[in-house]
Amino acid sequence: MTAFDLGTDYSAGKEEGSALPTSVVLVDDHELIRHGLAVAFAREDGFVVVGEAATIAEAHLQTGALRPDVVVIDLRLPDGSGLDLVRSLRKERDDLGLVVLTMYAGDEQIFAAMDAGASAFVGKDAPSGEVIAAARHAAVAPRSFTCAGLPEAMMRRLSSTTPRLSDRERQVLDLLADGLGVATIATNLYISESTAKTHIAKVYEKLGAGNRAQALVAAMRMGLIDATPPPS
Amino acid sequence: MTELLRVAAAARVFTLAVIASTALVGDVTLNGLWYVAALAVAAEVLSWRRVLPDRTIVILEGALTGVVAVWAYPEHQAAMPYLAIPVLIAGIAGGARWVGAVLVVEAAAMSLGGWLLVGSYDEDLASAAVTWLTTGLGLGGLGAYTRRHVTSTGTDASYRSALGLIRQLHSLSGRLTSGLDPVDLADQAMAVVAEEVVVRRAVVLQRQGSEFAPLRYSTGAMSFPVDDVHPLLEQCWQTQRPVLNAPLLVLPLTTGTEKVAVLLVECAAPPDPKTIADVAARLEPAAVQLSAALLFSSVHESATAEERRRLAREVHDGVAQDVASLGYLVDNLAASTVDPQQAEDVALLRKEVSRVVAELRNSVFDLRNETAPGQGLGQSIALFARHVGSHSPLTVHVTLDESEALRLPPAVEAELLRIAQEAINNARRHSDGSNLWVGCRVHPPYAEITVSDDGDGLRSPRVDSHGLRIMKERAERIGAELTVESPILDERGTRVSIRLA
Structure with missing residues (x-):
């Protein structure tokens, strides 16, 4: 579950490359959250919190004036979406580290942050150590996105586009999974062999498969057929 | 209502101008004009400054005009035509009832004035009064008509009709014994058809986009291959006339102005055209009720969805x-702790806080989770199950069998998604198992969702837990059957199934 094993390597490089500490601006409308994070960053070597903002407007002022290395941004702000802030900051500066910090869960949020140009995504249930690790990553590699559970989310996104099969295609797929040949499938369903072939071709096409093995693997991954049936 | 003020002002000025011009052209004195001019100005001022409501102003204006007309008679008879103006404005401002009220007040004022000032019955005065009061009645009627027309096409017309509808629905939902359940009403519609036609099987279909979604099948019927009859349904929907293609008959459910649904029947013997026309006519009350029920359930659904978003x-x-x-x-506390025992406690505390925040994050996610457009119910449930799998030790196995062409009604989909969410969350929180199986078979109007785990099973006090009770209520609302089995396998595991038949 915990992901930020990347951070520590980068910090050394950063420290040696420049004597200056990484400057951070915190954007969150909850003062206690900003306070808690500010204390955590202050304790950490190589970081200095140069500004805090509670709104998007304030954040724009602060980042414009202070030119920080990293901005930590809450997704839901009183005057708009943190994603919009990420987008506009990314447009202004390619080398700015952007850490999205949010209470929202779900893969959609992760991908939205990634598409907006964020450098990292951290849930608010994670300890401040993870926020700091994310900030460290963002300072060094602002254009590469990191997030706990990103590969799993990618897998889910791939399999979430489950095709919808017609009743006939569904029957054909079940018979394919049982290992039956085209002729037997046709007999089973009282259809001609050529019709059965058409249905099979359609199933392959919908599953993005070229042959039976690929089709069955894809169907299993998408949950159309189950490898391990529940106890009954 | 600034438009009203403008119309009233225009009417007053116009009439004064007419009176003045006739007076100037003819030999009638202008004297009566000054009184009514003063009245008109006073009325205008009161109306613009909103001292009194317009309806009250015209009542007073009418009464005073009546008195002036009689008092000034016959020298000042120029005042007489002005009698029509308060009536016209009353029509525009208040409708037909106020026209009547102002006319009565004017007539009463003139009778009283005539009795007190003239003393005897004067035929000329009476005929002039009748002439101008009749003119007033005509103008007032015109005003009332305009008022109705203007208000029904005005910007707030849609709100007015919505308000009317909501009131109607509110009283209906409280009074009807059959309630506003679309499924019950669809059954009633099919029963109406069965009285006239020998029905083998029937189905009521709702329009969703360019497709037709079955709302209700006749009991015990095999499901229709709806794809094959789509052209028939489409023809019926477009023409709003019965379509017969023996043995199939498609009947429109229409309120006369609004298309509601279509009813597909397989008849044992093809009915004659007269019977079809009779049945189609007899379906209209059922269509009106069904329309109201569908509207009500969509209002209910959007209100519930809004409440969930607010909670989130x-x-x-x-x-x-x-x-x-x-x-x-706590993190900051942990950093400044040197005592190992204390550090351990703080770490434990942090773990607990993280768990609570993660729970809250999930609650927010659950509350915001809705079936996305273009995404089937099964897909939504599968996505949710996989999401849960991503932050729990459970291995999630999803089996999806979802019809390609058909959807369940949105309200039913929403409830089924909530039930599945609750069941999946229960398994995550309480089962302590290592596998979670989620099975979705969705073939509208049939649907079955099973959520099973291989965990500890239900502890006895949990049977009437809050979560289970809510799941039962949700299932009842959509006429689904909820069964909870525990243990299911070697004293282990729990299975929740929801079946919609």
Whole structure:
């Protein structure tokens, strides 16, 4: 579950490359959250919190004036979406580290942050150590996105586009999974062999498969057929 | 109603101008004009400054005009035509009832004035009064008509009709014994058809986009291959006339102005055209009720969805942030702790806080989770199950068998998604198992969703837990059957199934 094993390597490089500490601006409308994070960053070597903002407007002022290395941004702000802030900051500066910090869960949020140009995504249930690790990553590699559970989310996104099969295609797929040949499938369903072939071709096409093995693997991954049936 | 003010002002000025011009052209004195001019100005001022409501102003204006007309008679008879103006404005401002009220007040004022000032019955005065009061009646009627026309096409017309509808629905939902259940009403519609035609099987279909979704099948019927009859349904929907293609008959369910649904029947013997026309006519009351029921359920659904979003916002912005900030405080505490025992306690505390925040994050996610357009119910449930799998030790196995062409009604989909969410969350929180199986078979109007785990099974007090009770209520609302089995396998595991037949 915990992901930020990347951070520590980068910090050394950063420290040696420049004597200056990484400057951070915190954007969150909850003062206690900003306070808690500010204390955590202050304790950490190589970081200095140069500004805090509670709104998007304030954040724009602060980042414009202070030119920080990293901005930590809450997704839901009183005057708009943190994603919009990420987008506009990314447009202004390619080398700015952007850490999205949010209470929202779900893969959609992760991908939205990634598409907006964020450098990292951290849930608010994670300890401040993870926020700091994310900030460290963002300072060094602002254009590469990191997030706990990103590969799993990618897998889910791939399999979430489950095709919808017609009743006939569904029957054909079940018979394919049982290992039956085209002729037997046709007999089973009282259809001609050529019709059965058409249905099979359609199933392959919908599953993005070229042959039976690929089709069955894809169907299993998408949950159309189950490898391990529940106890009954 | 600034338009009303403008119309009233225009009417007053116009009439004064007419009176003045006739007076100037003819030999009638202008004297009566000054009184009514003064009245008109006073009425205008009161109306623009909103001292009194327009309806009250015209009542007073009418009464005074009546008195002036009689008092000034016959020298000042120029005042007489002005009698029509308060009536016209009353028509525009208040409708037909106020026209009547002003006319009565004017007539009463003139009779009283005539009795007190003239003393005897004067035929000329009476005929002039009748002439101008009749003119007033005509103008007032015109005003009332205009008022109705203007208000029904005005910007607030849609709100007015919505308000009317909501009132109607409110009283209906409280009074009807059959309630506003679309499924019951669809059954009633099919029963109406069965009285006239020998029905083998029937189905009521709702229009969803360019497709038809079955709302209700006749009991015990095999499901129709709806794809094959789509052209028939489409023809019936477009023409709003019965379509017969023996043995199939498609009947429109229409309120006369609004298309509601179509009813597909397989007849044992093809009915004659007269019977079809009779049945189609007899379906109209059922269509009106069904239309109201569908509207009501969509209102209910959007209200519920809005409430969930509000709750999500409240949790997100409030308690969740507070607890998360506590977490950061604990982190800072941990950093400054040197005592190993204390460090251990603080680490435990941090773990607990993280767990609570993660729970809150999930609650916000659950509350915001809705079936996305273009995404089937099965897909939504599968996505949710996989999401849960991503942050729990459970291995999630999803089996999907979802019809390609058909959807369940949105309200039913929403409830089924909530039930599945609750069942999946229960398994995550309480089962302590290692596998979660989620099976979705969705072939509208049939649907079955099973959620099973290989965990500890239900502990006895949990049977009437809050979550289970809510799942049962949700299932009842959509006429689904909820069964909970535990243990299911070697004293282990729980299975929740929801079946919609």
